[in-house]
Amino acid sequence: MTHTLALVIYMAILTWLALLVASLIRVKGWTPSGTMIALGNRENLPAATPFAGRAERTARNTLENFVFFAAIALVAHATGATSPKVATGAEIFFWARVVYIPVYYAGIAYLRTAIWVVSIVGLAMMISAIL
Template structure:
């Protein structure tokens, strides 16, 4: 398995971490009965649960682009040091993003997001 595909696999694990962090926080906020029920009553996430919901949504806004870029690099046999570094930068920036968002750190969180986008662009640029 190439380095890029390994990072793609780890990004799936990271996506599950994002999802589980949010799911745990919203269950704590609204209780087990709400979590196991039909959820007919709308209870929007607040505080930590809200920040984790937004972080998870943000991850899911960027991850499909990352996944497709990695798969295209692999299918086109364009793996390189640049694509591997881009994958690593994207993944580790997204790892850092989750606790920064959960803690409500504004400027550094945004900077880390920009770093993750640089990693994604590096993967994309490896195709050309």
């Protein structure tokens, strides 16, 4: 397996964790009543706190960007694009996303956007190496 494909797997794990954590934060899954909500059908969820809202938006953004990353990485692999720019772009994307999540949780608006732009630069590097 190539390093880029390994990063797809790592990004899938990170995305799943972001979704899981956002869900647990929303229902306060560490409490007995929150555990019951988390194990149920999630009807009548409590109103999202500002932190829970950020966690949910972080998870959604992570999922949306993972789809693009996975598609680009898989096309690179399928076409045999072996330029170091593909691997470097994938690394940039992955590590930017690792940093993005806690920054978004903390609510640091402009830094969050700057980190997102860095991740997009990583995707652009990958695409430019494929085309």
